[in-house]
Amino acid sequence: MMPTKIIEPCEGAYQYPLLIKSLLLSGQRYAQQREIVHGSRRYSYRELNQRICRLAHVLRAAGVDAGDTVAVMDWDSHRYLEAYFAVPMIGAVLHHVNVRLSPDQVGYTMRHAEDNLVLVHDDFLPLIEALAPTLPSVRGYIQLSDAAKVATCTLAPLGEYEALLAAADSQYDFPDFDENSIATTFYTTGTTGNPKGVCFSHRQLVLHTLNMTTTLAAYEGFALLRSEDVYMPMTPMFHVHAWGVPYAATALGVKQVYPGRYDPDRLVRLFRDEGVTFSHGVPTVLQMILNSEEAAKTDLTGWKLLTGGAAPTQGMVRQMAERGIQFFTGYGLSESCPLLSASFLTPQQHDLPLEQQLPLRTSTGVPVGLVDLHLVDATGQRVPEDGSSMGEIVVRAPWLTQGYYLDAQKGAELWQGGWMHTGDVATITPAGVLQIRDRIKDVIKTGGEWVSSLRLENLISQHTGVAEVAVVGVPDARWGERPLALVVLAADAQLEPGALVQHLQQFVGSGEISKWAVPDEIRIVDEIPKTSVGKVNKKLIREQLQDA
Incomplete structure (x- = not known):
């Protein structure tokens, strides 16, 4: 760091820490x-706000101190x-337990x-009762129930x-402490080994929330x-703080609807009724x-949907467009809290014919504010931003x-090298639009050339008879790897x-592939395997293909 001039605070000046409690100030004022x-x-x-205070008293009465970890196993x-x-x-750490992992992995995390x-x-009592003897640090349990009769x-x-x-005080004086204190943790699964713990501080979550409210509201x-x-x-x-949106929604004071366990028909009914x-x-x-079934008889016009976590197909x-849904794509990963980029459309682009909008709505988009991002090759050198040269996304x-x-x-x-390595292969256009081409581990290397599995999935999905598609590389004695597609009709x-x-x-004839x-x-196939x-x-x- 180069030497700079520092502001010396006057006596009595309050050093405002970026703590999650500050996100609660605006919602109740405006809404x-x-x-x-x-x-x-x-x-x-x-x-x-009163219930949050009550919960804080309950946690403290249960013996939770600053630095302790509180796990949550619940639906939305x-x-x-x-x-x-x-x-x-209260200074504790919130552990978002991924309840969709295997019992062994849940216990490990x-x-x-x-x-x-x-x-x-209540739905997870059988799981936690089986795991309890293997959890030596756990000192107590609080039961969550949606039924009139508690299990x-x-x-x-x-x-x-x-x-x-109901029995706790509705007022609580939340303390100040170091904004770099860990606020949350959750576990992300990789291709090998045990899940990895990802932690975020109060400061990081507040900055991410402020950036997200700007990104989702200002343009x-x-x-x-x-x-x-x-x-x-x-x-x-439990998945990356629901992409951080509940924090942003609470800061903005909007109406929030939590659906519990996901059921497609219930989700559509809530969309309509709420x-x-x-x-x-x-x-x-x-x-x-x-x-x-519920979507088939419901007007979905006006529903704004943001996707991420995997590439959407055109x-x-x-x-969605045929059903009146406004669709956008975001990009990030568990380690990035997660928002890094989003597929912005100008008001003029909203008026374009659908076929011209599709590439814009499915692109990985433009990096959001405060995100420094570029591409590197296998040697760590920057890749040209020409729309065709591919490299790994690295970010700060x-x-x-x-x-x-x-x-x-x-x-x-x-x-490595002071930049976070995402493991995603992408291109960037001269206009700064990012497009994920594949995960490094999913790129199909055939005859010395790279084939994007995502590109093939996108093209196959455009057939009206296709509901889902996945493309992977399989070993080939002559070419190294060849693409294989699984399709659900x-x-x-x-x-x-x-x-x-x-x-x-x-698409071969048009030069697209x-x-x-x-x-x-x-x-x-009847179905395509999914992660948790x-x-x-x-x-x-x-x-599965190798075993077969």
Whole structure:
């Protein structure tokens, strides 16, 4: 760091720390009567703040001190939103348990995070009761229930959540402390080894929230979340803080609707009945919404949807546009908190014909404010931003995780050369538009050339008979690797693999792909394997193909 002149604060000047508690100041001022909704429960922002205070008292009475870790095992609910604030605001760490991992992996993450108290929904009692003997750091449990009759629990819980809150004080004086204190942790799964712990500080979460409110609200062509919008997540709240949007929605004071366990028909009913205007989710969840029975009889016009976590296909976006949905793409990863870029459209581009909008809406977009991002080759040298040269995305931003919890080696690999390495291969146009081409591990290397599996998926998805598609590379004695496609047909579609090969030939003829990029084999399947957060699981697909 070069020497600079520093402001010396005068005596008595307050050094304002960037703490999560500050995000609660604005919501109740601007939107006292707007509601938080979950099931039959709905209440105002004023009551939200009171309930957060009540939860803080409950946590302290349970013996939770600053630096302790509180695990949450719940569906998307008002309780989870309250934990987003109360746990870190008393100086503890909120562990977002990925309840969709295998029992062994759930147990590993809870031991590794050294959880001290567990807030557990009735649905996960069998899991936590089986794991309890293997969790030596856990000192107690609080039961979360949506039913009138609370489920029986053998763990002697400290009480049921709502009953405990009802008996607690509605005022709490949350302390100041170091803004670099850990606020949250969760675990991200990789291709090998155990899940890795990702941590974020108060400062990082506040800066990410402020940036997200600007990104989602300030730009006319990207106005996804403004004061009059109604927000409903379709990304699990344990997955990268539901992409950080609940923090932004609370700071803005918008109406928030929490759907509990995801069911496509229920999500559509909530959209219709609660007036939802903005949601986000991975492409597989959004495709389930489109295919649901409730969607078939509901006008979806005006629903603004943001996707990320995997590349959306133009076929799906075309379906959405036909239903009146406004669709956008964001990009980030667990380690980036997650927002890094988004597919901005100007008001003029909104008026373009659909076919001209599709590439814009499915692009990885433009890096958002405060994000410094470029591409590098295998030697670490910068790649030209010419729209065709591919390289790995490396990034710096003030909210990126600084490493993996208790895993210095993996952290050093992540931050090699002082830039966070994303593992994503992309191009950048001269206009600065980022386009993911593939994961480094998913690029198909055939005959010395790179073939983008995402590009092939996008083209195959444009056939009207295709509902889902995944393309992977399989070993080939002559070419090293060759593409293989798995395709799930749309309802009532009758389609042979040869028809899809013929479909791809038109893109060979137009020069969009080379003839050697066309898969040697296309398989029609009933379903495509997914990860715990709904992404296509290409690692498992490759393993299954190898075993077969």
